[in-house]
Amino acid sequence: MSEIARVKLAVVADGSLVRVKHPPYDVVVGLDGQGRPFALEDACPHSGASLAKGCxxxxxIVCPSHEWEIELASGEVRTAVGRGRSCPVYAVEPEGDELVVRAR
Ligand code: FES
Known part of the structure; x- marks a missing residue:
């Protein structure tokens, strides 16, 4: 799997979301509510809003535009109206003081 980006753990430790370049849609990287890392394509499956601006x-992750909820582990939309849609997920693992994001 090819490496896409490295993100310092300290940058996301407070719940911040980081957008890393990976054209055409970039990738949003962060930690879930239990401190597990995730990486998703940074484009909402509804109309393409940046999920890095959500929470x-x-x-x-809750989209900032119309509040669809997207599962961090699978990329699948949990909100009823969007069921069946999803956004791509990326492999992400801690390595030292960084998170390493790789294509699946
Ligand atoms: S663009 Fe994300 S819910 Fe509409």
Missing amino acids: VRGDV
Whole structure:
């Protein structure tokens, strides 16, 4: 799997979301409510809003535009109206003081 980006753990430790370049849609990286890392394509499956501008609630990220909830582990939309849609997820693992994001 090819490496896409490295994000310092200290940058996301407070719940911040980080957007890393990976054209065409970039990737949003952060920690879920239990401190587990995630990486998703940074484009909401509804109309493409940047999920990096949303917020994490437990095991979902909430889109800032229309509040669809997207599961962090699977990328699947949990909100009823969007069921069946999803956004791509990336592999992400801690390595030292960084999170390493790789294509699946
Ligand atoms: S663009 Fe994300 S819910 Fe509409």
